Amino acid sequence: MKRFSILSTLALLCVIQVLACGPWARPMYYVFSAYNRQQLGETFTPQLQQYWVNYTGQDDARYAMSGLSWVNPEEFDKTSNIIIRTAIERGDNEMEQYLRALVAYMHASSSIDDENWQYPTKSQLKKQNTSMQYLNNVARAYKGTRLRPQYCLLAMRTLMGMADTQGVIDYWTKAEPTLQPSVYKEMMRNIYAGALLRTGKRKEACDIYAEQGDMLSLKWIMREGRNLEGITGEYNRDPNAPTLIYLVQDFVNIGSQTLRAQYEYDWDNPAYISASQNEMRQFITFAQKVVKEGKTQVPALWQSAAGYLTCGLGETSSGLSMLDKAMKMKGTERMLDNARVCRWVASMATADASTKYQDYFLNELKWMQTVEKKEIETYRKQYNSYGFVSNHYTEVLQNIMYDIMPPKVTEWGNSNLATAMMGWMNAHEKLLSGTYSDQYDEDYYMSGDYKHALDELTAQEMIKYRDYLNGKGANTALERYLNAGKDITMTAEYFNDRIGTKYIREGNFEAAIPYLEKVSLDYYGKQAISFYMSKRDYNVDRWFRRQVVCPGEYWTCHEKPSPVKYHQKLNFCRDMVMLKNTIANPVPEDDNDVIYVPQLKYKMASLYYQASYKGDCWYISRYGQSAYDTVCYRNEKDFVAEAAHLLDEALKEMGPNDDFILQQNLLYARAYVPFGDRYHTQTWDADYNVINHYNKQSREYQTMADLANFVKGNRGRIDKKISRCDVLNKFINGKYTGFWPE
Amino acid sequence: MKFHWSIILLAIVLLTGCDKRGGDTVPDPQPAAYFWRTTLRFDSTELAFLHEHHVGKLYTRFFDVVMRDDKPMPNATLRFIDSVPKDVEMIPVVFIMENCLQHDLDQYSDQLVERVVQMCETNDLPAPHEIQIDCDWTLKSMDAYYHFLELVGNCARKHDMRLSATIRLHQLTMKAPPVDYGVLMVYNTGDANRSNGRNPILDYRDVQPYLKYVAKYPLPLCAAYPTYGWQLLYDREGFKSILHDENLADSTLYKPLPVNPLTQSQPGVMSHGTWLVVASRDLPELSDDANTTTWISPGDTVHTWTVAPLELLRVSRALQHERGNINRQVVIYALDSKNINRYNKEDYETFFHP
Numbered sequence A: 001m002k003r004f005s006i007l008s009t010l011a012l013l014c015v016i017q018v019l020a021c022g023p024w025a026r027p028m029y030y031v032f033s034a035y036n037r038q039q040l041g042e043t044f045t046p047q048l049q050q051y052w053v054n055y056t057g058q059d060d061a062r063y064a065m066s067g068l069s070w071v072n073p074e075e076f077d078k079t080s081n082i083i084i085r086t087a088i089e090r091g092d093n094e095m096e097q098y099l100r101a102l103v104a105y106m107h108a109s110s111s112i113d114d115e116n117w118q119y120p121t122k123s124q125l126k127k128q129n130t131s132m133q134y135l136n137n138v139a140r141a142y143k144g145t146r147l148r149p150q151y152c153l154l155a156m157r158t159l160m161g162m163a164d165t166q167g168v169i170d171y172w173t174k175a176e177p178t179l180q181p182s183v184y185k186e187m188m189r190n191i192y193a194g195a196l197l198r199t200g201k202r203k204e205a206c207d208i209y210a211e212q213g214d215m216l217s218l219k220w221i222m223r224e225g226r227n228l229e230g231i232t233g234e235y236n237r238d239p240n241a242p243t244l245i246y247l248v249q250d251f252v253n254i255g256s257q258t259l260r261a262q263y264e265y266d267w268d269n270p271a272y273i274s275a276s277q278n279e280m281r282q283f284i285t286f287a288q289k290v291v292k293e294g295k296t297q298v299p300a301l302w303q304s305a306a307g308y309l310t311c312g313l314g315e316t317s318s319g320l321s322m323l324d325k326a327m328k329m330k331g332t333e334r335m336l337d338n339a340r341v342c343r344w345v346a347s348m349a350t351a352d353a354s355t356k357y358q359d360y361f362l363n364e365l366k367w368m369q370t371v372e373k374k375e376i377e378t379y380r381k382q383y384n385s386y387g388f389v390s391n392h393y394t395e396v397l398q399n400i401m402y403d404i405m406p407p408k409v410t411e412w413g414n415s416n417l418a419t420a421m422m423g424w425m426n427a428h429e430k431l432l433s434g435t436y437s438d439q440y441d442e443d444y445y446m447s448g449d450y451k452h453a454l455d456e457l458t459a460q461e462m463i464k465y466r467d468y469l470n471g472k473g474a475n476t477a478l479e480r481y482l483n484a485g486k487d488i489t490m491t492a493e494y495f496n497d498r499i500g501t502k503y504i505r506e507g508n509f510e511a512a513i514p515y516l517e518k519v520s521l522d523y524y525g526k527q528a529i530s531f532y533m534s535k536r537d538y539n540v541d542r543w544f545r546r547q548v549v550c551p552g553e554y555w556t557c558h559e560k561p562s563p564v565k566y567h568q569k570l571n572f573c574r575d576m577v578m579l580k581n582t583i584a585n586p587v588p589e590d591d592n593d594v595i596y597v598p599q600l601k602y603k604m605a606s607l608y609y610q611a612s613y614k615g616d617c618w619y620i621s622r623y624g625q626s627a628y629d630t631v632c633y634r635n636e637k638d639f640v641a642e643a644a645h646l647l648d649e650a651l652k653e654m655g656p657n658d659d660f661i662l663q664q665n666l667l668y669a670r671a672y673v674p675f676g677d678r679y680h681t682q683t684w685d686a687d688y689n690v691i692n693h694y695n696k697q698s699r700e701y702q703t704m705a706d707l708a709n710f711v712k713g714n715r716g717r718i719d720k721k722i723s724r725c726d727v728l729n730k731f732i733n734g735k736y737t738g739f740w741p742e
Numbered sequence B: 001m002k003f004h005w006s007i008i009l010l011a012i013v014l015l016t017g018c019d020k021r022g023g024d025t026v027p028d029p030q031p032a033a034y035f036w037r038t039t040l041r042f043d044s045t046e047l048a049f050l051h052e053h054h055v056g057k058l059y060t061r062f063f064d065v066v067m068r069d070d071k072p073m074p075n076a077t078l079r080f081i082d083s084v085p086k087d088v089e090m091i092p093v094v095f096i097m098e099n100c101l102q103h104d105l106d107q108y109s110d111q112l113v114e115r116v117v118q119m120c121e122t123n124d125l126p127a128p129h130e131i132q133i134d135c136d137w138t139l140k141s142m143d144a145y146y147h148f149l150e151l152v153g154n155c156a157r158k159h160d161m162r163l164s165a166t167i168r169l170h171q172l173t174m175k176a177p178p179v180d181y182g183v184l185m186v187y188n189t190g191d192a193n194r195s196n197g198r199n200p201i202l203d204y205r206d207v208q209p210y211l212k213y214v215a216k217y218p219l220p221l222c223a224a225y226p227t228y229g230w231q232l233l234y235d236r237e238g239f240k241s242i243l244h245d246e247n248l249a250d251s252t253l254y255k256p257l258p259v260n261p262l263t264q265s266q267p268g269v270m271s272h273g274t275w276l277v278v279a280s281r282d283l284p285e286l287s288d289d290a291n292t293t294t295w296i297s298p299g300d301t302v303h304t305w306t307v308a309p310l311e312l313l314r315v316s317r318a319l320q321h322e323r324g325n326i327n328r329q330v331v332i333y334a335l336d337s338k339n340i341n342r343y344n345k346e347d348y349e350t351f352f353h354p
Helices: A003-013 A040-056 A061-070 A073-078 A082-090 A093-110 A122-141 A148-161 A165-178 A183-198 A202-212 A215-221 A228-237 A242-265 A270-293 A299-312 A316-326 A333-350 A355-383 A392-411 A415-433 A448-456 A459-469 A477-484 A492-505 A509-516 A521-525 A568-584 A597-611 A639-653 A660-672 A699-713 A726-732 B002-020 B044-052 B098-102 B106-122 B142-158 B169-173 B204-214 B309-322 B345-352
Strands: A680-684 A690-694 B032-035 B057-068 B071-075 B089-096 B130-135 B162-168 B181-185 B221-226 B230-235 B238-243 B254-257 B270-277 B281-284 B293-296 B301-307 B330-333
Touching: A040 A061, A040 A082, A040 A183, A061 A082, A061 A093, A073 A093, A082 A093, A093 A122, A093 A148, A122 A148, A122 B106, A148 A165, A148 A183, A165 A183, A183 A202, A202 A215, A202 A242, A215 A242, A215 B281, A228 A242, A228 A270, A242 A270, A242 A299, A270 A299, A270 B254, A299 A316, A299 A333, A316 A333, A333 A355, A333 A392, A355 A392, A355 A477, A392 A415, A392 A448, A415 A448, A415 A459, A415 A477, A459 A492, A492 A509, A492 A521, A492 A568, A509 A568, A568 A597, A597 A639, A597 A660, A639 A660, A660 A699, A699 A726, B057 B098, B057 B106, B089 B098, B089 B106, B098 B142, B106 B142, B130 B142, B142 B162, B162 B169, B169 B181, B169 B204, B204 B309, B221 B309, B238 B293, B301 B309, B309 B345, B330 B345
Parallel strands: B032 B057, B032 B330, B057 B089, B089 B130, B130 B162, B162 B181, B181 B221, B221 B330
Antiparallel strands: A680 A690, B057 B071, B230 B238, B230 B301, B254 B270, B270 B301, B281 B293
């Protein structure tokens, strides 16, 4: 019987989607956002796509645009690409000629691949160069006006294709003043920036990247200048250099992260204070000087940066008044919005429970949703997207509602409001992503923070929270607002199941029953845990049989919700109550009944173990399981410990000639249940070499020894399911190296 | 006259004696260097170095072979901007990721050689006389690798090329690969993951266990020694990543820490420094993936390592003691002005002629 070892391996592998006790970590997003984070490719692509959609009158032109690069120039007339087809069918010769040139350029560009086994030959390179030169001539020869921007772009692309950086610079210098603003002009400018970079004009290139929002290029090129020295250098070069916006934003966000990390780890370390914090203070002084000098066209940016960092350094009051001023200064609309967001976030450091603060918070929460909506609509329009759109304002809201405010509000003594904030945000996310009406499994679709917070509540706290959401104790305008936006999928049945399960977890089975009685089988059938609930039975002794639900490899196992046939949680509670009462008062109902307490204790131990985090029927007491789980909830009763104690008691209470089968089962179960100190432990030395320790006084060794002695003393009588156990036989043969997991 | 001949005779005896242990020497031994960047471009320091130290061979990484779309494919192919000085022979090197050896490589041996030849032709380089393969093979992948080397060797001979291979210290314990000669990589001898006070680039104590294999290794051997430095980033959990030329003098980001007593007691042998990270920063990495960044946070530490000249010589002489001709050709890893400036001219002369 290889059961012990095989099953313990399976136990490690078989994990439902969520870890019951796992930590939930989410990054703290950057708060300071002076300009959109759109990246280069995305900045141009939507506009180009829109051009072709307008030209063809078909939405599919978005995809046909990228398809142009796959068209073989020799099969141009036969292609089904709708952009080309439209031009041909309309008899739009001018456009057709341009598309021929564009397709030829794309073909020539991709004809040579440096990372292929066939390294380009000289003649191929020459051919490519000839093609580029020819297309450059074609582009320059265009004398019309309608497609001039496109042809100008083609001219620059072909020059770049020939690695003629000076040619690119010259062409741009000549063409730039004659071109109207357009996406093509911006793309030309981006090529020009690349040429500048290659000719050593780094800062000029950076200004263009900054204006175009090409953060990745900026970060790489400015990697040495992401500090006060870099900022002052840029400012002295040009007080309105576009690169400054990037550098200031980067300095503030990185600085805030530094302060947070220092606060979390080692706030008083003089090394941190003398270096990085001093630099921040010097930046604040410099930013105020910039505002005073009046050379910058965007004082709001500098003032808000100084204000936000001042708050970060712990001087909230003066930082907030700086931010108040920033909101009234000159700057782009986004910079002013940014100042307001920063002011709101910074205010939370000294937030109190007063109605005044709560009203301010509510006002900003409502305003934030308007800028968030605007941002999302812009993205959706630009990218023709309908689903959830990742955006700066939603991320800041997530930080506020999940990370910053709940601990603060809990300090106010209003833990219900803290949880409700997460609940509102969770519902808000569902609204944004369009999954609100999904009834599949509320637990599954709930975001980690809120789910984790709810999971953490005790049964009593959950009852109070349910009542709070229903209006009891929600007194302020903020509380009422958040409650109005609560998650409507959290029905009465949801709460009944949660409260009942929490009571089970706490070992209060009587209290769980009235709640669980109100939960339907249909409800459980939609839960993720139903996959296991429908296939397992808590009456099976876990130590004798593992109830496998995924016969193949664990990753082939799709944990789909399945209909459940009976109410396991409720039945379990009723069984436990009956066992508990009978053990406490072992009086038979009539003379024919015989109550044998050790047998009942064995049964109760078996049920406890099955419903524990180690058991097959863990879904009775929690909503997810992993091999690394442990007792992790407040008020949680350690079911494994309960099982071990009951087994010990039962064994002690048995007479030497009592039920032989029960005695062997008890001894086997005691050796199986991992409770108490282990036989084999490991430590590591300074060089990470493993040091093994073996302890024969441990409970693990002793329970195994009790079982082994019993088996040796009763050979021939022992049940095969015990006598064939590989672990036991290893022990008997002196080869035991430990079995209990960590 | 009689006296004269006796001197010559004595010299022959001595030279023969020197070469007695450790088999043949590598062909045409000369001071040499590896070039391991992705763009072939030299600055004035590098050109001067090649000239000054009479470097005759430049082992140049042409491309890597990595698994892409489940196939072994060329990657990070060298871009040719400058040409190698006329009196320097360029020896193409191809690095093969070990996981490629799990794939049937038979069809790629010809392609690899043809690609190297084509690269030279396209970029107006002289036809190479040699090709070198670099791979961190293990006992598990050895058979597949040696089979591949045989095929590459066959193809290389058709183009009148020799075949050489890099040999790591641990590979000395295995049978020799089927190549004309090997370059023993005497660097990366330690483990960056283990903070045992040893220099992970080169520490005599890590080389010492392999010395016994050097003398009898059945392949002509020369040695390659490190002149590079490392900046290793650690967090509370241990090793995090290698930093690329971080400016550790930036006091807003790094603060030097007192030298660890474990590593300070050997002046001239250990070149080690430790910096405390005092602020957060996302450092963009040199990578094809522009989104790759390394995060540094307050409390992280940066350990800098370089090999002190005395330690390098100690190892070099120990190897020479075991195998008299191993330093007849010394290859430095790698040609780069930063590395050149790390040591003075005399140091390099001693490295090349220990």
